Amino acid sequence: LDGLKNFRQWDSLTPGHPEVHHTPGIETTTGPLGQGISTAVGMALAEAQLAEIFNTEDHTLVDHRTYVIASDGDLMEGVAAEAASLAGHLGLGKLICYFDDNKITIDGGTDLSFGEDVGKRFESYGWQIITVEDGEDLAALRTATHEAQRNLTQPTLIMVRTIIGIGSPNKAGKSAAHGSPLGEQEIELTKAHYGWPTDASFLVPADVAEHMGKAVARGQRDQASWQETFEAYASANPEKGAEWSRRMSGQMPEGWDQNLPQFEEGGSLATRKSSAKVLGELMGRLPELVGGSADLAGSNGTKHPQYGTVSRGSYTGQTIHFGVREHGMAAICAGMVLHGGFRPFCATFLVFTDYMRPAIRLAALMKQPVIYIMTHDSIGLGEDGPTHQPVEHLSALRAIPNVHVVRPGDANETREAWLYAMRRTDGPTVLVFTRQGVPTQNAQAVGHNPQKGAYVLAGDDQKAPEAILMASGSEVSIAMAARDMLEAKGTATRVVSVPCMEAFLAQDADWQQAVLPSDVRCRVAVEAATDMSWHRFLGFEGVFIGMKGFGASAPAKVLFEKFGITAEAVAAAANR
């Protein structure tokens, strides 16, 4: 969070790539290629859903296009392919993308590496294709745009043939005009080519100033007219009007967090299943909670068909079938939350966060509260084997600034994890759930404590113990069993459940000290993952029990034994 404070210092600088919240008019952060068009698909989907929900026969509250300018580099990225394919599948007719087809990449001509028939490819996704032969031909661009606007059932790709660095006598049409400045001399030559005074800097020609001045007035007029529409709408439909204002403000309705599922001690429930229960309940209360899975809805616990499903021409449902497109899915969710009116979630197996990282990182940088539901969170998933078993992912996600990773240890911690994620407004949360059953702990001891990131689950919380056992997720029950062994031999042992390191590190020093007294150096951490993120809590004397490499294909129980992640190992480490 310190980093974020630093970040604000830089608001006065012009970012090197477009960054939302820094420069007026910037609607999303781009730069990493393919992210812009993919985020835009989420914005267009958000518009389609809100239009369907809120517009009435008499009043049109929501009716705007999402415009994208994309380069060949953007279109080469896989994430763009994923998102564009889904946009075509869903028929997002208000999405219009101008392809800046300048035939130049940084390394040279696109013929070095990009031989695709781009139009045909987008046609295969179900897009309308329009070609503009000359990017300087404003009339042709206008005609193309109008044609795109008229098609309400297909997204449109307008392929605009352009010349990079146009007007620069020596660099136009060359890759030299891409990544580096033209240079002083070439700038002068370019100004001369345009008939501009060569010594003027940041020149705004009079006709441009006039044109843009009109844009401001037009914008104000449009906004006033929309405001009028909204007032008429709200007085004709007071409930809908209030709901619109609520959703766009990001406020959740009164009582949304009351009487959520409570789980009794004992029994065994996979946290993905307790998550499904809580999510199902929340979706009923919060229509803005919209999302889905990358083709693992049943496994991820995101299958709640009673709240409807988004499909081509019918956008109101709360479930989106993203297909096997993890990266596009994450970018689309960022677009929905940037649009406003949504709290999107998306889901897959934890190991596949690897596919989503560029979009997760951008959500963190943009401070967008997307929720990622990541199940099958360790070797505990069993027979699927090491390709599906995350071992480094908890550390790797905890490493991303402003991403909070919550891995609850039982069903009640899962409820609290959801509350924590829903209350975050300034960044994304990764919710990490087991495939396999885990016992429900003492609900009293859990309480709302998980929201503080780490807390004393068992043992005297007033008196410093001889040993501290730290754990998250499915390993909390291993730590509890290890504590029984240690206490039986007379060692005063505390179990600290650590569902969220980021939340714990944000607590005041008193809480941190109360939970992890700094003079108790006999510490063992247990997590069915690699150790990197635990060392800060272990110091040189502490011991980590977990994974040292990749997993293997076998039932969960066998794997925990074979990899030595057991209560016996934890107790033995504490004894040592």
Next chain:
Amino acid sequence: LDGLKNFRQWDSLTPGHPEVHHTPGIETTTGPLGQGISTAVGMALAEAQLAEIFNTEDHTLVDHRTYVIASDGDLMEGVAAEAASLAGHLGLGKLICYFDDNKITIDGGTDLSFGEDVGKRFESYGWQIITVEDGEDLAALRTATHEAQRNLTQPTLIMVRTIIGIGSPNKAGKSAAHGSPLGEQEIELTKAHYGWPTDASFLVPADVAEHMGKAVARGQRDQASWQETFEAYASANPEKGAEWSRRMSGQMPEGWDQNLPQFEEGGSLATRKSSAKVLGELMGRLPELVGGSADLAGSNGTKHPQYGTVSRGSYTGQTIHFGVREHGMAAICAGMVLHGGFRPFCATFLVFTDYMRPAIRLAALMKQPVIYIMTHDSIGLGEDGPTHQPVEHLSALRAIPNVHVVRPGDANETREAWLYAMRRTDGPTVLVFTRQGVPTQNAQAVGHNPQKGAYVLAGDDQKAPEAILMASGSEVSIAMAARDMLEAKGTATRVVSVPCMEAFLAQDADWQQAVLPSDVRCRVAVEAATDMSWHRFLGFEGVFIGMKGFGASAPAKVLFEKFGITAEAVAAAANR
């Protein structure tokens, strides 16, 4: 490495997904969707290059197809789109992909999320498309395969319409036949449908056994015949024959690592530039060193056109233009090394390893020594801003088992980093380089020490110091300047350069103790990145100087100052 030892324990188990090295006949590890087809593109490219280099008019040493079976899930993944597009661009005619078009995903019919015209899409990439209407029609499959084989200038997609779980009376054609077992009763019904004995388990029908038995004999015949060809070839072309054997064995030629560039103390050189020098030298000595960049060749220092460039119909060059396809690039490199005869490298900015992670992880799991050249490694890249500035990536990459991350601190460390990467044979190496200049340190003190992961760069290496300053990459020079300040005030200070944590952790305890004496607790680590991976070396008493969040857009010098990553800050921390 302990993890890898564990890993071997499991060789006797059948993996849940195909894993190379575990089951005979498995040529690559798949499971994470899209990786198989993308890896296959690398295999096909390897075949094309070796065929061009080694075949003569009289002897054909290399002439094989690469066959892929891909699902709709594979084809939905962006990585598959990237790799397939490049395969079409390069005209890899010996790549043949059967698309298992069963219209079923885990969540239900493909109509939920996958409305593409797949054939048209692959046509847009430049592939040949053949359709087989019935996956049970062996004659049609054979005809299609022959047609695919005849086309040597385009990869072929054979779209095979199939029924998932065919023969199962209640689950055929349904998603129930995808992710979970049929169940005992349904298995019996299915066997009954096929007219098989319902109580037989692992039944191999006689005609199948006969057919497969012939395959074994045919394989032996083919291998013997190839061996004959090779012997004739080697006797007619002894140099080429020896070179073939050398390359396929993975042995590097005598003296490959001698007389590499030495850099004199002083001066300032970006490590990406010293890397470019060393790489250029190595490419001249090692024709198997083949690779390129995702459209940043100049920036990454991988522009060595004197060794030729791969293009459609001409595959011998050592440079590949991957286009802006980081993920596909990484998977293709894994395929080349799996094929044999290559030491592939690929390059982009460090921040974009996020796009490549699934393929990096698979290379690590498969123990394939791909080399990733990752430049622009910190806020030191400057004006491009936080979207391009890695802060969490060093920790996030260090977290992946069997990935070694080497971030050299100067030009001579860069040479050693390359030697280290080239000598690795059992896993991938990420080479991390600066954009900005860094001073060259005392070459004597550097020596070959970087290969041990961490070493004493300055200060008495026999006597335990009062303070230890640890650093990697561009921050080594900051630690050196901080040492000057501390020594000037009489504090005996050691600078430990840490180019590779994984290499250091693999050293014996004596070396580790000699470099980082365990009783010296006054330790400061400095790295222009977040702290996670450093805590294990800092303990509770140590201090980390680095990033706490995302970067910003400004010149490198300004950023280091503003984020407090300075010699003054390091010295002050040590004094505290």
